Amino acid sequence: MHHAHANLLRRGRFSEPGRLYLITTITHQREPLFQHLINARHVVRQMRQSDYEFASRSLAWVVMPDHVHWLIELQQVTLGTLMRRFKSRVGIALRKAGVPQKRVWQPGYQDRALRREEDVRRVARYIVANPLRAGLVSSIREYPHWDAVWL
Template sequence: MPNRHSHTLRRGRYSEAGRLYLLTTVTHQRISLFHDFQHARLVIDQLRRCEREQLCRSLAWVVMPDHVHWLIELKKEPLGGLMRRLKARSSMALHKAGLPSQRVWQAGYHDRALRREDDVVRVARYIVANPVRAGLVKSTREYPHWDAVWL
């Protein structure tokens, strides 16, 4: 059942170019769509496309079976627009690749603005260690769907 109050999460949300954000979005009904290697790579292609289009600078990301964590420096696009592009484009790519016509993403996303004083490298390490904490692999090196500018 959809959350009746999910729209209230957007109230007061403010995007600031140049600010660092940790973004998290989950699949619809937390279905593990990205256990499939090709499905995960299609999402990764869209993360990279957002960076190529200079909408953001990707600092770290991980595509988990049912969610994505993405640490970015926001450029010219507001957060809402960036996430709409990512979700719409990745959904279209997945459907074009043969995923049945179904919702891919849960509505909304979680964002956390980071201060420059925050330990950004620590946050990046937390992101890329997600597959280890989830018990998917014993070492980050074993997991194929992550990247970070420092690691």
């Protein structure tokens, strides 16, 4: 199915190696696929794989039940390539694990380039506090699916 406004997400998108980006991507129909530990760990493995391949350097992330927030420094690929690989690999891993979901992700993703003068640690704290704001836990220590290079 073609989404008439999907191209608007890409308008003005520019991939700059070395730039910091906050990326958000959502599961298809907000299905809470990642509420299950194994499924969430597949997502984490693919973020780490992107780092190993020098596509990105993960600074902070959180895997929520139905979406992912990922703060990266873009490395040797475009944002589009990074996200295509990431989303495809997560989908393949979930299917191999027996998840019957036909579609894992909504089309596209949101990204925001951070300016160098922004407080990157504040952005990272905002990301990892998502489970608290969503009421999933009373302390971030209770939530297993997050990380930040500063913590």
